[in-house]
Amino acid sequence: MWRRVASLSSSISSSFLAQTASRLNTWESLTTGIAQQAKGVIAPKEKTPFITFVLGGPGSGKGTQCIKIVETFGFAHLSAGDLLRREIASKSADGAMILNTIKEGKIVPSQVTVKLIQKEMELSDNHKFLIDGFPRTEENRVSFERIIGVEPNVVLFFDCPEEEMVKRVLNRNEGRVDDNLETIKKRLTVFQALSLPVINYYSERGKLYTIKAIGTEDEIFEQVRPIFAAFETVG
Ligand SMILES: Nc1ncnc2c1ncn2[C@@H]1O[C@H](COP(=O)(O)OP(=O)(O)O)[C@@H](O)[C@H]1O
Ligand SMILES: Nc1ccn([C@H]2C[C@H](O)[C@@H](COP(=O)(O)OP(=O)(O)O)O2)c(=O)n1
Ligand SMILES: [Mg+2]
Missing domain, CATH: 3.40.50.300 (P-loop containing nucleotide triphosphate hydrolases)
Incomplete structure (x- = not known):
């Protein structure tokens, strides 16, 4: 889903984030970037649009x-x-x-x-x-x-x-x-x-x-x- 969530677990490893970033590829620009996900602002979108x-x-x-x-x-x-x-x-x-x-x-x-x-x-x-x-x-x-x-x-x-x-x-x-x-x-x-x-x-x-x-x-x-x-x- 496309829902924003309050926070992502701070224990998420950087390698997990790297994998997520690569899966998201086209969505990075839309969701204001993986950097903000790392800061716990936005959850990854689960479905391809x-x-x-x-x-x-x-x-x-x-x-x-x-x-x-x-x-x-x-x-x-x-x-x-x-x-x-x-x-x-x-x-x-x-x-x-x-x-x-x-x-x-x-x-x-x-x-x-x-x-x-x-x-x-x-x-x-x-x-x-x-x-x-x-x-x-x-x-x-x-x-x-x-x-x-x-x-x-x-x-x-x-x-x-x-x-x-x-x-x-x-x-x-x-x-x-x-x-x-x-x-x-x-x-x-x-x-x-x-x-x-x-x-x-x-x-x-x-x-x-x-x-x-x-x-x-x-x-x-x-x-x-x-x-x-x-x-x-x-x-
Ligand atoms: N098949 C149709 N036959 C007659 N009038 C229609 C038809 N489809 C839509 N309308 C009417 O024509 C007007 C324009 O439709 P609208 O959906 O707003 O078009 P658009 O978004 O392409 O400008 C509206 O008043 C709508 O109710
Ligand atoms: N991509 C778009 C869509 C609409 N606009 C502006 C210019 C359009 O004439 C108006 C109205 O667009 P809208 O899609 O509501 O018009 P219609 O439903 O086709 O009558 O908005 C635009 O500048 N750029
Ligand atoms: Mg219209």
């Missing part, structure tokens, strides 16, 4: 399908957009910059977003993560790999016609500052220019699962379900 990136244009249904995946397969849902909106609401130092970026339909600097994702991953007891709306740019992707130190197991792409995405976003009714025609148009341009290359990257690496994101929510989920069911069977 299973990471799914959830991609698709604005309004393609990522968040809606993530809720179903969580209910059915027990993932932790980390929405990059929700984490950024939480920063705005908390009036943190980056809040004003994030708000302006989102209003403009642009992408927040990767370091900010990756740090928020990293914090949520560290705090989670789960080892299965749905990272929704990330990576949206090559810079996002490279930054995650550098800071977190792992690659996704699965990348879902919700492929939806633009006119359907626009219709859905304009009807979303969640009071979002970016759910207006002007911002959506900008977001669609950013999606084509910056997000499609990331989708192509994962396609070339054989990690991409493309979902035809039209039809009812349940019909779409029936395309999603077998992808995760297959991984459950494997282990």
